[in-house]
Amino acid sequence: MPAMVLVDIDRRKPGPIYRQICDNIRALVDKGTLSAGYRLPPTRTLARAAGVDRSTVCRAYEELWALGYTESRPGSYTTVRIRTAIASKPDKPSRPALSWAARSTRPARRVYRDAVRLSAKHALSDGDDVVRFTSLAADHDLCPADQFRSCAREVLAEMGKDILDYGDPAGYRPLREAIAHRLATHGVSVAADEILMTNGAQQGLELVAKMLTRAGSPVAIESPTYGLALPLFRFYGLDLKQIPMRADGLDLKVLEAVLAKRRPAFLYTIPNFHNPTGITTSQVHRERVLALCEARRVPIVEDGFEEEMKYFGRAVLPIKSMDRNGMVIYLGTFSKIVFPGLRLGWVAADRDCIGRLLALARFGNLSNSNLGQVAMHRFYAKGYYEKHVRRIHRAYRKRMQTMIREIRRHFPVGDVEWTEPSGGYTLWVCCKGLKMPEGEFMRGLARHGVLVSPGSFYFARPQRGIYFRLSCVNLKEAEIEVGIRRLGSAIIELKGQ
Amino acid sequence: MPAMVLVDIDRRKPGPIYRQICDNIRALVDKGTLSAGYRLPPTRTLARAAGVDRSTVCRAYEELWALGYTESRPGSYTTVRIRTAIASKPDKPSRPALSWAARSTRPARRVYRDAVRLSAKHALSDGDDVVRFTSLAADHDLCPADQFRSCAREVLAEMGKDILDYGDPAGYRPLREAIAHRLATHGVSVAADEILMTNGAQQGLELVAKMLTRAGSPVAIESPTYGLALPLFRFYGLDLKQIPMRADGLDLKVLEAVLAKRRPAFLYTIPNFHNPTGITTSQVHRERVLALCEARRVPIVEDGFEEEMKYFGRAVLPIKSMDRNGMVIYLGTFSKIVFPGLRLGWVAADRDCIGRLLALARFGNLSNSNLGQVAMHRFYAKGYYEKHVRRIHRAYRKRMQTMIREIRRHFPVGDVEWTEPSGGYTLWVCCKGLKMPEGEFMRGLARHGVLVSPGSFYFARPQRGIYFRLSCVNLKEAEIEVGIRRLGSAIIELKGQ
Numbered sequence: 001m002p003a004m005v006l007v008d009i010d011r012r013k014p015g016p017i018y019r020q021i022c023d024n025i026r027a028l029v030d031k032g033t034l035s036a037g038y039r040l041p042p043t044r045t046l047a048r049a050a051g052v053d054r055s056t057v058c059r060a061y062e063e064l065w066a067l068g069y070t071e072s073r074p075g076s077y078t079t080v081r082i083r084t085a086i087a088s089k090p091d092k093p094s095r096p097a098l099s100w101a102a103r104s105t106r107p108a109r110r111v112y113r114d115a116v117r118l119s120a121k122h123a124l125s126d127g128d129d130v131v132r133f134t135s136l137a138a139d140h141d142l143c144p145a146d147q148f149r150s151c152a153r154e155v156l157a158e159m160g161k162d163i164l165d166y167g168d169p170a171g172y173r174p175l176r177e178a179i180a181h182r183l184a185t186h187g188v189s190v191a192a193d194e195i196l197m198t199n200g201a202q203q204g205l206e207l208v209a210k211m212l213t214r215a216g217s218p219v220a221i222e223s224p225t226y227g228l229a230l231p232l233f234r235f236y237g238l239d240l241k242q243i244p245m246r247a248d249g250l251d252l253k254v255l256e257a258v259l260a261k262r263r264p265a266f267l268y269t270i271p272n273f274h275n276p277t278g279i280t281t282s283q284v285h286r287e288r289v290l291a292l293c294e295a296r297r298v299p300i301v302e303d304g305f306e307e308e309m310k311y312f313g314r315a316v317l318p319i320k321s322m323d324r325n326g327m328v329i330y331l332g333t334f335s336k337i338v339f340p341g342l343r344l345g346w347v348a349a350d351r352d353c354i355g356r357l358l359a360l361a362r363f364g365n366l367s368n369s370n371l372g373q374v375a376m377h378r379f380y381a382k383g384y385y386e387k388h389v390r391r392i393h394r395a396y397r398k399r400m401q402t403m404i405r406e407i408r409r410h411f412p413v414g415d416v417e418w419t420e421p422s423g424g425y426t427l428w429v430c431c432k433g434l435k436m437p438e439g440e441f442m443r444g445l446a447r448h449g450v451l452v453s454p455g456s457f458y459f460a461r462p463q464r465g466i467y468f469r470l471s472c473v474n475l476k477e478a479e480i481e482v483g484i485r486r487l488g489s490a491i492i493e494l495k496g497q
Numbered sequence: 498m499p500a501m502v503l504v505d506i507d508r509r510k511p512g513p514i515y516r517q518i519c520d521n522i523r524a525l526v527d528k529g530t531l532s533a534g535y536r537l538p539p540t541r542t543l544a545r546a547a548g549v550d551r552s553t554v555c556r557a558y559e560e561l562w563a564l565g566y567t568e569s570r571p572g573s574y575t576t577v578r579i580r581t582a583i584a585s586k587p588d589k590p591s592r593p594a595l596s597w598a599a600r601s602t603r604p605a606r607r608v609y610r611d612a613v614r615l616s617a618k619h620a621l622s623d624g625d626d627v628v629r630f631t632s633l634a635a636d637h638d639l640c641p642a643d644q645f646r647s648c649a650r651e652v653l654a655e656m657g658k659d660i661l662d663y664g665d666p667a668g669y670r671p672l673r674e675a676i677a678h679r680l681a682t683h684g685v686s687v688a689a690d691e692i693l694m695t696n697g698a699q700q701g702l703e704l705v706a707k708m709l710t711r712a713g714s715p716v717a718i719e720s721p722t723y724g725l726a727l728p729l730f731r732f733y734g735l736d737l738k739q740i741p742m743r744a745d746g747l748d749l750k751v752l753e754a755v756l757a758k759r760r761p762a763f764l765y766t767i768p769n770f771h772n773p774t775g776i777t778t779s780q781v782h783r784e785r786v787l788a789l790c791e792a793r794r795v796p797i798v799e800d801g802f803e804e805e806m807k808y809f810g811r812a813v814l815p816i817k818s819m820d821r822n823g824m825v826i827y828l829g830t831f832s833k834i835v836f837p838g839l840r841l842g843w844v845a846a847d848r849d850c851i852g853r854l855l856a857l858a859r860f861g862n863l864s865n866s867n868l869g870q871v872a873m874h875r876f877y878a879k880g881y882y883e884k885h886v887r888r889i890h891r892a893y894r895k896r897m898q899t900m901i902r903e904i905r906r907h908f909p910v911g912d913v914e915w916t917e918p919s920g921g922y923t924l925w926v927c928c929k930g931l932k933m934p935e936g937e938f939m940r941g942l943a944r945h946g947v948l949v950s951p952g953s954f955y956f957a958r959p960q961r962g963i964y965f966r967l968s969c970v971n972l973k974e975a976e977i978e979v980g981i982r983r984l985g986s987a988i989i990e991l992k993g994q
Contacts, residue, residue: 022811063810063811066780066781068781071781081781097791097823098794098824100849100850103796104708105707105710108707108709111860112852114860137662138662140659143661143662145658153653160642161640161642162838164635164838164839165637166634167838199866202860202861206860210602211602211605214603214604235707265600282562283565284562284568284578294594297594297595313516314564316563316564326594326595327594335663339661339662340661340663341659342866343865350597352598353597356601356605359609359611359612360608360609362612363703364699368696369839369865369866369868370838372869
């Protein structure tokens with residue numbers, strides 16, 4: 001007599017009656033008391049038996065149907081149906097029914113391969129006594145976390161609820177104003193409306209690629225260049241025209257030749273503390289680059305990721321400061337100075353260009369996180385930013401001096417060349433004499449307890465010779481001394497093999 | 498005798514001597530005392546005159562050259578050169594030298610046009626006495642800002658500096674664990690490794706499009722569908738196969754027919770409180786969708802953006818809960834429940850699929866902001882989230898009831914159809930009898946002091962008839978009453994024209 005069981009209604013229980021009826025029937029199905037095909041009593045019958053309104057029973061039956069417990073056809077009885085079992089851990093197959101590799105597009109597969117290669121590089125050595133010249137992440141010992149905490153606490157206390165709502169898609173306006181103010185000290189004259197906040201400079205670079213390129217578009221890049229720009233450009237299928245880096249910056253003759261052919265969608269350049277080489281170009285060089293690009297109407301994407309990091313001598317003004325024709329798209333970021341985890345980068349460009357990048361940004365992620373922007377603005381307004389920049393200049397001047405001094409002391413004369421940057425965190429080494437695969441070289445270094453960033457990471461195409469980048473972001477002077485000494489011995493040993 | 502002026506050195510001043518020399522010469526050039534072509538004294542002469550080491554003068558000359566003040570050729574004199582003026586506001590041309598519209602790719606131009614159209618929609622009426630049924634942004638009056646503040650303060654005080662450093666590119670692990678825990682209450686069994694944090698659900702959708710599609714790829718979508726998915730899909734040049742929405746969800750027969758032709762890269766579906774219609778499908782319908790897609794090995798992208806928002810009756814389990822073959826890519830977000838400004842969304846999918854999406858995410862923006870993730874985790878762990886969900890259920894149950902009750906009362910019988918959702922924030926209206934351009938209809942509503950989201954925003958291709966979405970996210974019951982009354986009169990008036 002299952003129909004009797006169904007009407008076990010307790011009117012003192014909270015919640016609607018129809019749900020009790022529904023729950024009763026569900027429990028019976030789940031236990032197996034009512035099996036597939038069992039015909040439920042007509043709503044009228046059950047309503048009478050339970051002493052409830054017929055509409056209550058109808059509601060319960062609808063709910064059962066919605067939950068997949070019953071089949072119901074117009075003008076017919078409602079019957080219990082076989083439910084698809086809910087997925088649960090032990091039943092899961094170890095492999096999905098389709099291959100995500102096969103379904104991924106070619107560019108997506110390439111990006112994935114690059115990511116796997118990158119992880120493998122980082123996994124090379126995880127011993128304790130290893131000096132790592134690889135990281136560009138902030139040094140925790142220099143992080144002004146206390147000041148940031150006080151700023152975040154202040155803005156949380158003062159701000160309204162809008163801090164937690166969708167923000168201005170272009171970014172928190174007072175922060176954009178602060179950035180405009182800061183850029184003015186670098187000779188760049190832009191208004192807050194000419195700035196778009198991005199999730200790090202990386203998002204800015206992607207937005208530019210999205211706006212100005214299609215698969216096959218030629219784009220002029222420095223060679224070597226920022227390692228994580230390459231997979232991005234490859235994903236978009238760009239035709240990368242490499243301009244070799246010379247001691248004074250990208251080769252102007254090659255640039256001229258590249259511009260004279262099929263017009264590139266843009267030139268991507270890093271004039272300050274170029275990543276990876278650490279080279280800073282002179283103003284003369286920047287003027288030439290601008291003049292060449294202006295003549296051919298080629299937009300310049302200027303990556304100013306370490307604009308603030310000149311600590312030897314005087315800063316050269318960005319190309320953007322000379323941009324009278326609105327052709328320079330400037331990428332900036334706070335990540336290389338403070339708090340990379342806040343993901344605060346920006347694009348400064350002509351207003352129309354910003355409007356177009358903003359449209360692309362909105363359909364990609366609507367807006368960026370507010371809280372970090374508001375707290376960062378307070379951090380800037382209180383003068384903590386300026387103070388912090390001065391502090392890290394002192395720290396990194398010493399680290400870079402140490403790195404260069406130790407290299408001069410320990411690297412074998414004549415066979416090894418390196419750059420001597422006037423700021424930033426990285427320098428670039430070329431071992432001319434070494435003829436071996438890069439992987440072998442890196443393993444050789446790892447055996448000596450030292451890790452560097454392999455040159456292949458920064459070139460769009462394989463190069464002859466051994467190159468690598470050294471970063472002193474996360475190393476104290478004593479560690480730099482040990483690391484460079486090991487590097488010197490390793491190179492000498494590998495040369496002798 | 499300019500050479501005499503150059504050697505005005507004050508040894509008591511801080512900073513290196515070379516910089517004083519450099520500054521002196523720069524000032525003379527800037528003032529015009531030394532004009533272009535002026536030949537600087539040889540380094541030896543100047544060093545003797547100034548009583549400094551020759552290397553100091555060489556350093557100063559190098560600096561001048563780097564700053565663009567001089568020309569210098571090997572074996573020749575150093576001369577003052579003409580500097581390109583620094584860009585300054587008044588000199589700027591009002592238009593850039595190139596057209597960003599012309600340089601933008603076709604998809605980028607389309608996205609920009611969509612953005613302009615969207616802004617125009619929002620600009621339709623900005624009067625004070627307007628009831629806006631348009632917004633899906635959080636209601637500030639329901640925002641648990643105090644609890645969030647206390648959580649943020651706690652984590653700021655307790656956490657190390659790593660909270661401000663680059664985070665785990667996949668997202669803050671404890672938050673991913675909390676999400677896995679929450680998804681389990683919806684019958685979805687995934688591990689933290691099968692979750693990727695994204696900048697809102699929107700970024701998740703873009704990553705999927707990047708991974709699985711190329712220009713021209715067929716993709717099955719519901720019609721109407723989430724308005725901001727359309728410009729995204731259009732940007733990627735997808736061939737949109739529209740499956741019409743029926744009262745019980747997407748039309749299964751049409752889906753079957755679409756799947757039988759060229760295999761779509763994926764099906765994009767919103768089974769709960771479908772945007773814009775508010776329809777929630779039954780479990781039976783979900784099983785059919787899954788079975789059809791499984792048979793053709795077509796991945797399902799399930800947008801669970803309002804998974805938690807069932808407040809009438811019992812929640813139907815997501816398609817992902819039945820996914821035994823790892824074919825469902827589930828998009829989730831906190832934005833429709835709490836704090837959209839934190840931009841916390843996620844993708845839950847098969848591990849290999851997550852790894853591939855992660856690679857794409859990294860090259861797009863490296864990682865997402867940490868701080869909000871850590872604070873949100875605390876908010877969840879303290880039970881505030883659960884409590885907040887219950888609170889908004891109470892609030893929105895009443896608002897939705899009010900909206901439906903007033904519609905029944907004020908809309909003209911027979912000519913207007915609407916959905917009656919069991920949760921979420923939106924319902925969908927179709928005015929069959931009205932034959933007029935949508936813009937005219939919207940202006941008619943604006944004259945009556947009421948704004949709605951126009952149907953064209955949710956369709957990939959123009960439709961006959963007038964459709965619109967009503968959202969009660971930001972409206973109190975009294976406002977809903979006024980708004981629906983106005984809407985009813987407006988429709989009756991427009992019908993009579």
